[in-house]
Amino acid sequence: MTEPPSLLSIPTADAATTGDWRQLPRRGAPFAAIGTGLASMFTLLLACGALSLALHNPWTLATTLAAAGAGLLGGAWTGWRRHRRTFWRLDAQALGVRRGHLWRSESHVPVSRVQHMDLRRGPLQRAAGLATLVVHTAGTRMNTVAIAGLDHEDAERLRDRLSRQLDHDDAL
Secondary structure (H helix, E strand, O other): OOOOOOHHHOOOOOOOEEOOEEEOOHHHHHHHHHHHHHHHHHHHHHHHHHHHHHOOOOOHHHHHHHHHHHHHHHHHHHHHHHHHOEEEEEOOOEEEEEEOOOOOEEEEEEHHHEEEEEEEOOHHHHHHOEEEEEEEEOOOOOOEEEEEEEEHHHHHHHHHHHHHHHHHHHHO
């Protein structure tokens, strides 16, 4: 029986790596910043508006707009940093995803637990050459791992390599 192609030889368009962990491409960071910034802005806008009205604040509009601006800027900064602090790697045993800086989380999905994979691309992701790889796993706890903002070619290679590894494991 032949060995599957090496999972370690996946090239990436972005040369920024940490050890064998590969960083998401920079062109996805503005999308993450905008999404997180808008979500934070709307949350603070609603919370501050409701609190100002409940407390009969005479400067309701000004404080609500200030809170919305702070939410937009703080959320955008957080989204940008989160995107730039997300790394992935694929080896013969597992797909790994590492997120965060102060509170770091690492997820490792053993190749043997992968059920199927989806590749998602919205209109903005297609325009930027990005994709989201969703890996569905066996089991009930954290049964999916999604990596948003991957380079489209990297996402396709990851999907294809995981599929080939699964086919190879099934043949044994």
